[in-house]
Amino acid sequence: MEEQRYYQKEIETMPVDELKKLQSEKLVKQVKHVYENVPYYRALMDEKGVKPEDIHGIEDLHLLPFLTKSDLRDAYPYGLLAVPLEDCVRIQSTSGTTGRRVVAFYTQKDVDLWEDCCARAIVAAGGTKQDVCQVAYGYGLFTGGPGLNGGSHRVGCLTLPMSSGNTERQIQFMTDLNATILCCTPSYAAYLGESLVEKGYKPEDIPLKAGIFGAEPWTEEMRQGIEKTLGIKAYDIYGLTETSGPGVAFECCEQSGMHINEDHFLAEIIDPDTGEVLPEGSKGELVFTSLDKEAFPLLRYRTRDICVLSRKPCSCGRTHIKMSKPMGRSDDMLIIRGVNVFPSQIETVLLNEGYQPNYQIVVDRVNNTDTFDVNVEMSPEQFSDTVSGVTALEKSLAGALKTMLGINPTVHLVAPKSITRSEGKAVRIIDKRKLI
């Protein structure tokens, strides 16, 4: 077995009791910082009767109130900002749009620590300064591109800031410049793989050795497919804009769960219904507390991702706790082509466009790409006696949904009352992707 390499060995392999001590120290400071600088969270703490003095360490974490996505929405844009705006150097934003947009602020230190986390992931995937790292996540408000780009710089890789899309160009740069590490969504990795196969490339002709894939759910089968087609090792990476971006957790050579960067992010698993903290090994909702964030420090933020944590010793030598791939959501959010989609957004569009909110979302994965169909019941007023009339309505509704969601659905108008109802309640989401 080759020698293990780490980006920040001391912290990544720190004995667990020391790590917990470090977390406790950071938590006490962070709670004070938040209480003093974020009136929104101070009010939540006051309401619960918790003072910063009550938090002596991570054992008191459960006393703090939760934050949810709706808090972030209510506090938009500056309500959760904990430093003067002049100390911020960056924002990033979630892919969700109207009504659900989350804007996260970063100081320079926040950006630095985030990029360190991404660098840890790249090194864990075998990255060194000899590597050429092709970043094919979107750049811009989306955290994927900027995060891995920064991480790649820190490792010292030659960074190809490709952004997403333009497959021809991706392949050209990959092969001409001998990219060895690919960072993108797993579905795009699979698509790139197919495109390379179509062009006659065999795995041994492709210079890549590793891939860091995240931002959407993917299966073990998909991993095997990508690894085979591209001739690489494929590593998962996890993160969310609310806590920084990719790099909150990442896979090591074990490829069996993602190490959470525990020195920066304190993780809990709770019962999504009661909010009760569950013991290690239980399946429940993942909750994060950012221990080092200055500008946008979220305490006990409910991710809605359902997963399991495990502190079983890992052969890679890292001591940080591992999270399983998210097994689902405790809300109704769907991730389609890497974009967060809430059924409530679709309802809003339907009502705006004069439809009744009688709809059904059908998501599937065909050739490793998500398909996104929305069936909508048509009213007699909307029904036209010509095909062009109906298809024009479908197109116009698809356009309105695209504006709201950022991705293009295929709209099918259907007859009233034709959408499947189970026990009187309409089945709103049919996800055929079988990702778990």
Next chain:
Amino acid sequence: MSLKQLTVFVENKQGALAQITDTLALHNVNIRALSIADTRDFGILRLIVNDIETAKKTLTEEEYLIKITDVVGVKIGDEPGKLSKALAVLDNAGINMEYLYAFMARTEKHAYVVLRVENNEVAEEALVREGFHLITDADVCKL
């Protein structure tokens, strides 16, 4: 002057059409003419029936998506070239047509053409001016 067409939204599912015709048959509604426009997902069934009120009531009760559309019905001689003449009238009057379908009379030496055009009144006037006979719902009932 008008002819009413019953338009029904049909989902592209096996037996969907038969369900509609069964429902109509059960209520003694006689279909005089029909046409279907279809796409991959759905079809639009257009019917001329002898009793449009009953047809409308029945299908609405069965929760079908229906629409009553005013169309132009023209009686034309059952010989070569007659349809062309009728279409030329519309063309000369600058009227765009969405679709048409035709049916034969059982006894007379006539055919009937159902036209869906952008402006019924102008189309009807033009056709009458050129000597065509229009048909109405009352005529259809008698057929």
